[in-house]
Amino acid sequence: MVKVKLIRSKIGCNPNQRKTLVAMGLRKIRQERSFEDNLVIRGMISKVAHLVEVTKS
Template sequence: MLKVKLVRSKIGCNPKQRATLVALGLRKIRQERSFEDNSVVRGMIRKVEHLVEVTES
């Protein structure tokens, strides 16, 4: 399982990065979501890695 937490604002990001955050379900700063560890989620996290904090549990 991966815990993904939005730690930086999406203001100033390009539209694809904003869409990735919406697809991950991260709308507000400090909001967390848990995901299964797979390549699709890893790729999405990679696109917005400068905005999120990831912990493995």
Template sequence: MLKVKLIKSKIACKPQQVKTLEALGLRKIRQEKSFEDRPEIRGMIAKVKHLVEVTES
């Protein structure tokens, strides 16, 4: 399982990055979501790695 936490604002981001965060379900700063460790999720996290914090559990 991966825990993804939004740590920076999406205000100055590119529209594609904002859509990726929305698809991950991260809308507010300090919001956390848990995901299965899958290549699709890893790819989405890689696109917004400068905005999120990832922990493996």
């Protein structure tokens, strides 16, 4: 499991990065979600790595 926390605003990001955040369910700053650790989630995290904080749980 990995925890993903949105730490920076999505203002100024390109539309694909915004859609990735919405698909991950991250809409507000400091919002956290837990996901199974797989390649799909890792790919989504790499798209928005500068906006999120990832921790293993």
